[in-house]
Amino acid sequence: MVRYVAFLRAINVGGHRIIKMEVLRGLFEDMKFKNVVTYIQSGNVLFSTTAKNENALVQKIEKQIASTIGFEVEVFIRSLEEIEKIVASSPYIKQGEEQDTGTYVTLLAHEANSTMAATLTAMNNDVDEVHIKGRDIYLLRYRNRGKETLTHAVIEKKLKQKGTNRNMTTMQKLLSL
Numbered sequence: 001m002v003r004y005v006a007f008l009r010a011i012n013v014g015g016h017r018i019i020k021m022e023v024l025r026g027l028f029e030d031m032k033f034k035n036v037v038t039y040i041q042s043g044n045v046l047f048s049t050t051a052k053n054e055n056a057l058v059q060k061i062e063k064q065i066a067s068t069i070g071f072e073v074e075v076f077i078r079s080l081e082e083i084e085k086i087v088a089s090s091p092y093i094k095q096g097e098e099q100d101t102g103t104y105v106t107l108l109a110h111e112a113n114s115t116m117a118a119t120l121t122a123m124n125n126d127v128d129e130v131h132i133k134g135r136d137i138y139l140l141r142y143r144n145r146g147k148e149t150l151t152h153a154v155i156e157k158k159l160k161q162k163g164t165n166r167n168m169t170t171m172q173k174l175l176s177l
Contacts, residue, residue, distance in 0.1 A: 008043025
């Protein structure tokens with residue numbers, strides 16, 4: 001069995017697209033996934049399965065959510081092994097421990113096009129900064145230095161694909177569950 005985390009994009013934000021975690025857990029259990037655990041309201045679901053095709057898993061989960069909950073939700077999957085690598089490979093993990101910074105990762109479905117990725121990294125500045133590794137985008141945000149320019153919307157627009165953000169504290173916590 002492989003242990004995965006499904007990251008749901010843009011649920012339970014500002015009172016919109018609400019999915020209660022107990023409902024989400026039940027939905028995953030109904031799909032015959034094992035050892036289902038949710039973590040915080042932002043839509044993080046740990047589960048085990050013998051299935052190894054991530055694209056098929058994403059399609060299955062998205063279809064089940066749409067038919068059960070009544071609206072579409074984008075889902076991004078990473079194995080726990082991949083999450084370990086994401087945390088260990090963060091170029092900002094030591095800086096993120098400082099009080100005036102925040103470290104995040106944007107999870108993409110596909111690796112960023114190199115030309116688009118170069119356009120995005122060229123936008124690095126003294127307020128926030130990105131580093132791209134495969135289908136993961138690391139974001140370092142200096143919260144007390146001014147207005148952020150590398151917002152989630154900007155990242156998606158520059159890369160021409162959707163993603164979902166999590167802070168590195170969440171990613172580390174998922175490894176301990």
